Amino acid sequence: xxxxxxxxxxxxxxxxxxxxxxxxxxxxxxxxxxxxxxxxxxxxxxxxxxxxxxxxxxxxxxxxxxxxxxxxxxxxxxxxxxxxxxxxxxxxxxxxxxxxxxxxxxxxxxxxxxxxxxxxxxxxxxxxxxxxxxxxxxxxxxxxxxxxxxxxxxxxxxxxxxxx
Numbered sequence: 175x176x177x178x179x180x181x182x183x184x185x186x187x188x189x190x191x192x193x194x195x196x197x198x199x200x201x202x203x204x205x206x207x208x209x210x211x212x213x214x215x216x217x218x219x220x221x222x223x224x225x226x227x228x229x230x231x232x233x234x235x236x237x238x239x240x241x242x243x244x245x246x247x248x249x250x251x252x253x254x255x256x257x258x259x260x261x262x263x264x265x266x267x268x269x270x271x272x273x274x275x276x277x278x279x280x281x282x283x284x285x286x287x288x289x290x291x292x293x294x295x296x297x298x299x300x301x302x303x304x305x306x307x308x309x310x311x312x313x314x315x316x317x318x319x320x321x322x323x324x325x326x327x328x329x330x331x332x333x334x335x336x337x338x
Contacts, residue, residue: 216319220326222277223315226266227328229274230284230313235332239270242290242307242334249288249309257285263316285314288332308333 234240234251241250249256252270263283267276276282292305299305313328 216324219281219317219319219324223282223317223326224328226276226279226282226284227313227315227326229276230266230271230286231311231328231330233271233274234286234311235330240288240309240332240334242309244306248306249290251288255286256288260285260287260312260314263314266315281317283316285316287312287314 234255239251239255242248254264254269255271257264263285265279266282266284267274267279268284271284288309288311290306291299291308291310294310299308309332311330311332313330314325315328316323316325318324
């Protein structure tokens with residue numbers, strides 16, 4: 175009869191060590207996957223917010239709804255369009271923007287402020303040269319992600335030419 179000199183196979187300790195290393199590697203892959211989904215979600219929300227801000231800016235530029243004063247730094251538009259301060263937000267599709275086609279409007283809020291260039295520096299940009307008819311608009315879009323508000327800001331200028 176022949177005697178077996180060595181036993182082939184793995185011990186329970188070797189199996190447990192290999193399994194632990196495998197689980198640690200798997201956990202790293204799962205965490206990387208979670209972070210990539212989080213980044214993708216944030217990017218999509220920012221992209222939708224920028225797209226909505228661009229639609230609103232195009233509407234303001236082309237709808238001929240903004241009125242300038244020739245004698246004083248004054249801008250007016252439809253009721254509810256221009257906000258008096260930069261801290262008040264309202265639903266993005268509230269009037270007068272309720273007719274626009276916006277991307278997922280229920281996720282976003284807006285704030286729109288405007289000042290004439292003359293209001294920035296009346297010495298450099300005097301009203302007598304028509305600087306009351308050039309306005310700087312700031313559209314701020316706000317959305318919530320993971321319980322925190324995030325904002326994007328879109329700035330543009332608008333002017334109405336006139337001949338004296």
